[in-house]
Amino acid sequence: MNINIRTAVIDDCERIRPLQKEIADLHHKGRPDLFKTEARYFTKEAFAERLNDPKHTIYIAETDNGEVIGYAFAWIVSYRNHSTYIDFDCFYIDDICVLKSHQRNGIGRKLFECCKEKAQEKKCKMIELGVWGFNKDAIAFYENCGMTDRIRRMEYRLED
Known part of the structure; x- marks a missing residue:
């Protein structure tokens, strides 16, 4: 099966809904x-x-028959005149999602590589993202893509 990665178009708004549902279910299951x-x-x-x-x-991963099976959402965050940081641009990946039925076939990696190319094209200093601690598969995927911890956000849960 050939996978095409392309820039999203307006009609993809509806076509990505099964992916958004899978992510919502994953997050709800991990932290209800x-x-x-x-x-x-x-x-x-x-x-x-x-x-x-x-x-x-926004990138879309699509099969030869037009089925949307993955996406990546990202944006550039510009740090200027920050009290601590030097001025730089960061490519922030909000979400990379591949339908569970198509995972472990290199599609997420292709989406990540497209994000990496865009970040380099836009002269960003780094790529960053957030991933929930319960999402071990995503953590392993991002580490496999070469990402490392830069900052760790921790919590202490107060029960009702």
């Missing part, structure tokens, strides 16, 4: 104390806004 059971879907307006914003990038 934080995540709602229902998926968060983009409105066409919100999706179009991202498509038209030059700081945002």
